Amino acid sequence: xxxxxxxxxxxxxxxxxDVRGSFRSAVRLTFSNSHFDPALGADLYNExxxxxxxxxxxxxxxxxxxxxxxxxxxxxxxxxxxxxxxxRITQKAKIILLGNPLPIFDNPLRLAEELAEIDMIxxxxxxxxxxxxxxIESWATNTNPVHNRERFEEAHDxxxxxxxxxxxxxxxxxxxxxxxxxxFVRPLQQPHPPVWIPGLGSPxxxxxxxxxxxxxxYLETDPQVTVQMTELYHKSAAExxxxxxxxxxxxxxxxxxxxxxxxxxEVGKGFxxxxxGIGRVPMPGDFMAPAxxxxxxxxxxxxxxxxxxxxxxxxxxxxxxxxxxAVVASNRVVVGSPKTVLRKIREGLEILxxxxxxxxxxxxxxxxxxxxxxxxLMKEEVLPAVHEMGKELGLPGPFEQAP
Amino acid sequence: xxxxxxxxxxVTVGGAAIQYLVAGKGAPLLWLHGSEGNAGWLRLHDELxxxxxxxxxxxxxxxxxxxxxxxxxxxxxxRFYLWIVQQLGITRATLAGHFIGGWLxxxxxxxxxxxxxxxLLVDAAGVRPREGEITDIFLQGGEGTRRLSFFDxxxxxxxxxxxxxxxxxxxxxxxxINREAVxxxxxxxxxxxxxxxxxxxxxxxxxxxxxxxxxDRIVPLEAGELYRRAIAGARLEVIDHCGHFPQLEKxxxxxxxxxxxxxx
Numbered sequence: 001x002x003x004x005x006x007x008x009x010x011x012x013x014x015x016x017x018d019v020r021g022s023f024r025s026a027v028r029l030t031f032s033n034s035h036f037d038p039a040l041g042a043d044l045y046n047e048x049x050x051x052x053x054x055x056x057x058x059x060x061x062x063x064x065x066x067x068x069x070x071x072x073x074x075x076x077x078x079x080x081x082x083x084x085x086x087x088r089i090t091q092k093a094k095i096i097l098l099g100n101p102l103p104i105f106d107n108p109l110r111l112a113e114e115l116a117e118i119d120m121i122x123x124x125x126x127x128x129x130x131x132x133x134x135x136i137e138s139w140a141t142n143t144n145p146v147h148n149r150e151r152f153e154e155a156h157d158x159x160x161x162x163x164x165x166x167x168x169x170x171x172x173x174x175x176x177x178x179x180x181x182x183x184f185v186r187p188l189q190q191p192h193p194p195v196w197i198p199g200l201g202s203p204x205x206x207x208x209x210x211x212x213x214x215x216x217x218y219l220e221t222d223p224q225v226t227v228q229m230t231e232l233y234h235k236s237a238a239e240x241x242x243x244x245x246x247x248x249x250x251x252x253x254x255x256x257x258x259x260x261x262x263x264x265x266e267v268g269k270g271f272x273x274x275x276x277g278i279g280r281v282p283m284p285g286d287f288m289a290p291a292x293x294x295x296x297x298x299x300x301x302x303x304x305x306x307x308x309x310x311x312x313x314x315x316x317x318x319x320x321x322x323x324x325x326a327v328v329a330s331n332r333v334v335v336g337s338p339k340t341v342l343r344k345i346r347e348g349l350e351i352l353x354x355x356x357x358x359x360x361x362x363x364x365x366x367x368x369x370x371x372x373x374x375x376x377l378m379k380e381e382v383l384p385a386v387h388e389m390g391k392e393l394g395l396p397g398p399f400e401q402a403p
Numbered sequence: 404x405x406x407x408x409x410x411x412x413x414v415t416v417g418g419a420a421i422q423y424l425v426a427g428k429g430a431p432l433l434w435l436h437g438s439e440g441n442a443g444w445l446r447l448h449d450e451l452x453x454x455x456x457x458x459x460x461x462x463x464x465x466x467x468x469x470x471x472x473x474x475x476x477x478x479x480x481x482r483f484y485l486w487i488v489q490q491l492g493i494t495r496a497t498l499a500g501h502f503i504g505g506w507l508x509x510x511x512x513x514x515x516x517x518x519x520x521x522x523l524l525v526d527a528a529g530v531r532p533r534e535g536e537i538t539d540i541f542l543q544g545g546e547g548t549r550r551l552s553f554f555d556x557x558x559x560x561x562x563x564x565x566x567x568x569x570x571x572x573x574x575x576x577x578x579x580i581n582r583e584a585v586x587x588x589x590x591x592x593x594x595x596x597x598x599x600x601x602x603x604x605x606x607x608x609x610x611x612x613x614x615x616x617x618x619d620r621i622v623p624l625e626a627g628e629l630y631r632r633a634i635a636g637a638r639l640e641v642i643d644h645c646g647h648f649p650q651l652e653k654x655x656x657x658x659x660x661x662x663x664x665x666x667x
Contacts, residue, residue, distance in 0.1 A: 024544065139542075144590040146583060286544050291582035 001390020002397025003383060004062030004096050005055040006252060006360045007371070008275060009048045009082075011072040013040055016279025024284045027277030028071035028136045035072070044075060047368045049082065051375065053089055055361075058379035061397070062094040062127065064252075064358055066198075067101060069140035073275045080114045087122035094399075095122055098198040098217055098358075099129025102159075103151035104141040108176060109183055111155075112162040119187040126193040129217070130156055132205070135290045146292030149204065151175045163192040194398065196250065196356075201229040204298055210236035210244070213403050215356060217250035220332065223351055226251070230352075246395040247403045250356030253348065254333040256366065257377045261336045267370045268335030269324055274363030338381035345382075346389055355397045357386065409444045409452075416490045417483070419469035423460035423491075427452025430520065431496040432665075433460065433488070435504030438540065438589070440465045440581035442565060447650045450658055454667050455497065460487065462507070464584035466577035477503075477588045477596060481510035488518060497665065499523035501650065502622065503589060506596070509630070512609060513602040522611040522634075523661060526619050526647050530603075530630055531595040535623035539593065541586065545578075551620040554646040561651065594622075603633035611637035612664040614657065616645035638664075 014035040023030035052063045063086055067079035076082060083095050095118065105111050119126040132152045138145040154173045158181075161169070167182030187193050197209040198217035209216045210233040218226050230249060237244045254271050258264035273280060289299070327333050334344045349357070361378070362371040390397070409426035424444050432455035434448060441461040451457045463483060464470030474483055484507060488496060497520045498508035505527025512519045528537060540548040549566065556562055570578065611634045615627035624641065631639040640660040645653045649660075661667070 023542075024547070030542075142591050144586065146587045146590075284544060286541070290541060291579065291586040296576075296579060296583075 001387055001395050002061045002356045002399060003386060004064040004358050005060040006064040006358050007048065007362050008066060008074040009076050010274060010363055011036065011041065011044065011075055012273065012278055012365050013037060014072060014278055016281065019277060019279045019281045025281050026283055026287055027073065027281060028283060029139050029287050031072065041075065049085060051371055052086055054372065054375055056090045056093040058375045059383040060093060062096040063090065064096040064098055066098055069137050071136065073277050080118060083118050084121060087118050094125050094127050096127040097129050098196060099131040101133030101137045102130050102155040103148045104133055104137050104143045105155060108155040108158045109162060109178060109181060112159045113183045113185060115193065116185045116187040119189055119193050124188040127196055128193045129196045129198055131198060135288045135293045138290060138293060139287065145290040147175060148293050160192060163187055201225065202294065202298055203232060204295065206232045207236040211240050213242055215248050215250055215398055215403050217252060217356060217358065219252050220254060226352055245401065246353050246355035247398040247401045249354045250358055251352050251354040252358035252360055254360045255341060255345065256335045256361060257338055257341045257374050257382055259337060261340050264335040264337065267366055268333065270364035270366035271333050272324060273365060338377055341382060342385050345386055349389060349393055349395065353395060355395050414487065414490050416487050417471050419463055419471045421460055421463060421487055422467040423458050425456065425458050427455050427457045429455045431456050431458060431493045433458045433496050433498050435498065435500030435507050436462065437502035437504050438585045440577065441467060446654065454665065458491065462584065464587060466580040475587065478510065480588055481507055481514060484511055485515050485518065494518065495520050497521045497523065500527065501525040503528050503585065505529065509599060509603065510596065513599065513605050516606060516609055519609060522606065522609055524613045524630060525649060526615050526622050527630065528594040528622055529596055529599050530626050532623050532625040532629065535625050537594045538621045540621065552647045553652055554616065554618040554644050558652045560654065600629065600633050607635035612661060613637055613639045614649055614660050615639065615641050616647055616649045616652065617641050617643050618645060619647045621647040
């Protein structure tokens with residue numbers, strides 16, 4: 001079992017009224033950056049890095065980062081910079097980037113160079129995840145959403161070729177053209193750093209990842225739907241004569257632990273405003289998925305998959321649509337004392353059987369002090385037990401058994 | 404001429420089936436629809452069909468017409484449209500269009516002025532205003548764009564028919580396809596072609612009428628003035644108390660404005 005720690009690095013110093021005053025009441029994209037205080041931002045970035053540094057000491061195998069743009073819900077607008085810092089200030093934990101939004105890069109070679117640097121500075125600890133990004137990333141960078149998937153696939157092919165084939169070579173693609181591909185620095189890990197693909201279960205992406213044997217990391221998807229998505233992955237993998245195992249699957253899960261169930265439940269409510277933002281005002285659907293961002297067939301299948309989900313607004317709202325008690329009762333968010341949390345994690349692992357567990361330990365209004373206490377309890381009482389659970393349940397991570 | 408007399412046809416161009424409505428007698432006139440897609444045979448088309456053979460094609464990639472897989476940009480669209488015109492057996496036509504349809508007509512005209520008899524641009528996109536901005540209809544979303552489209556929606560006789568009823572699942576699907584097509588062609592640079600203003604000078608000998616709703620909140624009147632200045636001899640008719648769709652919001656004034664120009 002490979003366990004990684006995650007937070008979206010939120011910024012919460014604004015009000016619901018601020019959000020409602022935003023164009024189309026959106027907390028992302030059009031929410032004015034006049035609400036951002038760089039002095040507070042400076043404190044937060046440093047606290048977040050401290051937390052990740054301690055997470056390594058606490059026994060996490062990986063430190064997971066993500067990237068979003070134009071939003072207070074995630075300050076990781078330039079994730080690779082944070083990764084580069086972690087590469088230098090940590091020693092053994094893998095640095096898991098889930099992921100770089102490929103379609104928004106006009107120059108994927110620069111990305112290949114950045115990632116190679118991170119891999120070398122960390123002495124080969126980089127896991128390079130790639131994503132399509134939400135629609136917001138397309139908006140924020142003015143990247144045409146109808147080309148999102150094409151650019152994702154082409155940029156991926158270009159980065160992998162850049163890492164694995166001696167340069168110089170020429171690339172004349174549909175979206176990218178380079179006459180001299182020859183970045184001098186190459187990644188330390190050979191043939192290239194591991195690639196993992198996080199997502200919400202877009203069938204095309206699942207199929208694409210399965211055909212490349214890339215581990216797929218479910219971003220806190222509905223458990224029942226997740227099991228169906230895993231079947232899709234297995235089916236596509238089988239078509240290439242490949243049999244996946246737990247090492248091919250990850251599950252990101254909001255898990256917050258405190259000394260008592262009561263305290264954890266109280267503090268854990270901060271998750272509700274995590275990626276939904278203060279006030280939990282629903283995002284306009286066409287901001288999150290502009291026209292052409294998803295294929296028409298793909299959109300239908302995603303909606304069908306989510307029909308019976310606890311979150312009818314799975315794509316556009318927060319985890320809270322069903323209400324806090326229902327969310328906690330359903331195990332979609334795990335909060336409690338170490339004992340409670342361990343029991344619930346086991347229940348989830350038995351159903352989902354991932355080899356990679358992403359622990360989204362804090363978000364929203366869960367502050368630094370509570371987060372540090374959570375990580376301390378993780379170190380003392382949770383992580384050793386979950387590692388044992390992984391062995392007992394036969395859930396090898398991708399560094400125990402290569403995918 | 405009655406609305407029931409139009410025909411729905413299809414022409415195959417470069418492997419793509421392009422749908423169009425056609426009716427009337429006389430010289431050919433192409434009406435090029437805006438971002439909303441082909442809304443069908445309208446009163447306006449009936450009026451024009453008294454004097455012209457009116458073609459109302461559905462743009463490639465919009466609901467009803469195929470998009471050849473290589474067609475990605477607005478300039479591609481204009482080049483392909485000249486091929487469609489050729490395939491229809493038309494050697495010379497009046498090109499009329501609204502919003503992106505007007506932009507399309509202008510692009511076709513600067514590419515092949517010899518195939519254009521007259522040019523009629525209605526609240527057209529294509530030229531970037533210097534003072535104002537073309538409203539971002541993607542950012543506004545469907546509802547916001549609708550709200551900004553009219554000076555007073557009550558003036559639109561066919562409002563209920565066109566926008567009032569709840570869309571059927573098929574109509575909703577068509578809206579999604581249309582939005583995707585507009586996104587593909589018009590996302591970046593948004594709703595304009597930086598080269599177009601310089602090329603419009605080529606149209607100095609072409610009879611050109613520009614019609615604009617004075618209170619257009621999608622493409623500001625300034626863009627109409629820029630078109631007029633760029634095309635020597637062009638006239639600009641501005642309709643008062645009127646938004647982005649003069650042909651729907653002020654149909655009588657619209658026909659009075661275009662009548663003499665089209666020889667109606």
